[in-house]
Amino acid sequence: MSKTKLENVKKLNLANLPTPVYRLERISEEWGVDLWIKRDDYTGAETSGNKIRKLEYTIAKALSEKAEVVITCGGIQSNHCRATAAVAAKVGIKSHLVLRIDEEPPVEGNYLLDKILGAEITFISRKDYSNRRGEIMAEIAKEYEAKGIKAYVIPEGASDGTGNFGYIEAVQEIVAQEKELGVNFDAIVCAVGSGGTYSGLFLGAKIYAPDKKVYGFNVCDDEEYFLNVCESIASDTVKALGSDIEVKREEMNIIDGYKGLGYAISKDEELLFITELARKEGVILDPVYTGKAFYGLYHELKKGRFSAHKHILFVHTGGLFGVFPKQEQFTKVL
Ligand SMILES: Cc1ncc(COP(=O)(O)O)c(C=O)c1O
Numbered sequence: 001m002s003k004t005k006l007e008n009v010k011k012l013n014l015a016n017l018p019t020p021v022y023r024l025e026r027i028s029e030e031w032g033v034d035l036w037i038k039r040d041d042y043t044g045a046e047t048s049g050n051k052i053r054k055l056e057y058t059i060a061k062a063l064s065e066k067a068e069v070v071i072t073c074g075g076i077q078s079n080h081c082r083a084t085a086a087v088a089a090k091v092g093i094k095s096h097l098v099l100r101i102d103e104e105p106p107v108e109g110n111y112l113l114d115k116i117l118g119a120e121i122t123f124i125s126r127k128d129y130s131n132r133r134g135e136i137m138a139e140i141a142k143e144y145e146a147k148g149i150k151a152y153v154i155p156e157g158a159s160d161g162t163g164n165f166g167y168i169e170a171v172q173e174i175v176a177q178e179k180e181l182g183v184n185f186d187a188i189v190c191a192v193g194s195g196g197t198y199s200g201l202f203l204g205a206k207i208y209a210p211d212k213k214v215y216g217f218n219v220c221d222d223e224e225y226f227l228n229v230c231e232s233i234a235s236d237t238v239k240a241l242g243s244d245i246e247v248k249r250e251e252m253n254i255i256d257g258y259k260g261l262g263y264a265i266s267k268d269e270e271l272l273f274i275t276e277l278a279r280k281e282g283v284i285l286d287p288v289y290t291g292k293a294f295y296g297l298y299h300e301l302k303k304g305r306f307s308a309h310k311h312i313l314f315v316h317t318g319g320l321f322g323v324f325p326k327q328e329q330f331t332k333v334l
Helices: 003-007 025-031 051-064 079-091 109-116 126-146 165-181 196-208 223-240 268-281 290-303 320-333
Strands: 021-023 035-039 069-075 094-101 120-125 151-153 187-192 213-218 253-255 312-316
Touching: 003 165, 021 165, 025 035, 025 268, 051 079, 051 165, 051 196, 069 079, 069 126, 079 094, 079 109, 079 320, 094 109, 094 126, 109 320, 120 126, 126 151, 165 196, 187 196, 187 290, 196 213, 196 223, 213 223, 213 290, 223 253, 268 290, 268 320, 290 312
Parallel strands: 035 312, 069 094, 069 151, 094 120, 187 213, 187 312, 213 253
Antiparallel strands: 021 035
8 A cells, every 4th residue: 555545644633643652661571571552542631542543534534524513422431432522622513422321320531521522412222322323323413414514423433444544554653663762563452442443553564564463352242243343444444545455354363351241341350450550650551441451461471372472562542531430449449
C-alpha cells in the first residue's frame, strides 16, 4: 500500500501525539522480559485513550458529510461514547449516545462525563443492544433528519474501515519512536473490545513493520468472533484505500481466556493485579480492558507463549474513568 494513500485520508488533529513509550523497569526485571508500554491513555484528558485516534478520522468524515449530530453506542461506562461526546463538543456538533443498561445506572465515571459534555442519551436493554443497536441508531438518525438535522452514525468503538486508520497510523508512530529509543519491538500487545485497535495495529504492522507480531487479548466474546470482526474491519480499510493487501485471519493473534467473569465484571485477583502494577510502576490500568489484557499477558508470558519475542510493547489504551465505578470492589481488595 502506498503511504501517500493513507496520508490523503481526511483527518482532524485532536489527540496529543506521539504518546510516550518507555520501559517498565521493575516489571521487566521481575518477570524476566523486556516489556515496554505505550501510553495511549495520554492522548487527552476528556478524550483519553485509544478512541480519539479513530475519531480523528471518523469525525473528519462526519464533518465532511456536514453532520450536525453524531450517534454512537456502547456500554454505560463506554470510553468510546465519552470520547465521542468530548470530540463532538470540541468541534461544535451534538452527540447522541445509545447506552446499554440493565437497570437505572448510577451517574458516575464515563456516564457522568457524558452528561457533563452534553450528550443526548438513549438507554436500551442488553437484548436490544445485541440484536438491533444498528437499527436503533438508524431510527434515531431518521428522527434527526426529519427535523432537518444531518446525522452521522458511528459504529460501536468507531471500529470500522474509517476509524481503523487511527491505529495504522499509530504503527508509523511506533516505528519512528523505535528509531529514537534504539529498540525494535517484535511484539505489540493490546486489549480487544470491538476490534478496531487490533485490526489497525495488525494492518499497520503488515504495511510498515512486517517484523512485528500483534497480539490482542479479547475482553468479551471469543477468538473466533474477533477473528471474523477484525478480518472484516481490516478488509474494509484495505478496500477504502484501494489497496491489494491480502488480509489473512491466520496471521492474526487473538488470545482468548482472559475475559474472566465477563465484560466489565472483575475478579478480585484482576483488581489486585492492577493495584500491584500501579504500586510498582505508577501506571493505572483500567478494570475492563487494559487490566484484563495485561493480566493475560502476565499469564501467557509465564506459559512461554511470548518466548520467541525479545522486546514487547504493551499499548495502554486508556479507560481510567472506568476505575471509579469499581471503587467498592477496589476498596475491598486494597
Ligand atoms: C480503554 C480501552 N481499551 C481498549 C479497548 C478496545 O479497543 P477496541 O474497541 O478498538 O477493540 C477499548 C474499547 O473497546 C477501551 O475503551
